[in-house]
Amino acid sequence: MLVTGLCSFHSLASHKFENISNVSHFQIEVVTELLEPYQIENPDGTLSGFSTEVVHALFKKAQSRANIRVLPWARAYEIARSTPNIMIYSIAHTEVRDPLFHWVGSLKKEKLYFWGLKSKFPDNIDDIEKLKAEKIAASRFSNVAQYLQANNFKNIYELIKEDQNMLMLYRGRVDLIVATELTLKTRAQKLGLDFNKMKKIKEVTELNNDLSIAFSKETKPNVVSHFRQAFDAIKRDGVIEQIKNKWNIQ
Structure with a gap:
């Protein structure tokens, strides 16, 4: 488990937030996973990445402190589902998850695809039913795993770490994975894999x-409101766009 140092931020904001006296300067527990290029472990053990920088900017604007823990996704998700006053990122805002959390703000719109190796799928496939018998890897409790289960895919391999999905694909242990192009390109570079061997098979709309x-569902309303206002402020001020440009996020 990677634990970032406790980040204490002092106010540089002129904007006043509702209930700020009840929320500012409090430590907020934050859970996440390693997911390139959103959450990246640096060689010195610190945490960076596009989403992590946005979270740091958010806490700076909110005048609060973040204690960020990096966990396998299943564990992070379980904690955020069952524990009050927990922040989680980067989490896909899906229809199924919508009532399960308080949503602070959107980091990026994502398009996900089925991916396989070109050697396995030389021909184009338009019918998703033809993919349901293939072996497919997904992280446990991920939105991908939830989708596959709900749509009757037969051979799902639920894994703990995101990196394992791509490694299993390249080693021939599974036939398919589901991810964004940006994530897979970044991960392939990290793992020393040839991304050109992969084929984008079908968009999973x-x-x-x-x-x-x-935030977890039982988080205090004034905390949620405070961070939503802080997120709106850094978005309005162009901070998120600047971080996107730094990380070449479209």
Whole structure:
């Protein structure tokens, strides 16, 4: 488990937030996973990435402190589902998850695709039913795993770490994975894999979503309101767009 140092931020904001005296300067527990290029572990053990920088900017504007824990996604998701006053990122804002969390703001719109190796899928496939018998890897409790289960895919391999999905594909242990192009390109570079061997098979329109920041359902309303206002402020001030440009996020 990677734990970032406790980040204490002092106010640089002129904007006053509702209930700020009850929320500012409090430590907020934050859970996440490693997911390139959104959450990246640096060689020195610190955490960076596009979404992490947005979260740091958010806490700076909110005048609060973040204690960020990096966990396998299933564990992070379980904590955020069952524990009050927990922030989680980067989490796909899906229809199924919408009532389960308080949503703070969108980081990026995502398009997800089925991917396989060109050697396995030389021909184009338009009918999703033809993919349901293939072996497919997905992270446990991910929106991908939830989709596959709900749509009667037969051979789902639920894994703990996102990197394992791509490694299993390249080693021939599964036939398909589901991800965005940006994530797979970044991960292939990290793992030393040839991305050109991969084939984008079919868009999974049902999984297209806003990658987001959210709070657990039992989080205090004034905390949620405070961070929503802080998120709106950094979006309005162009901070998020600047971080996107730095990380070449479209």
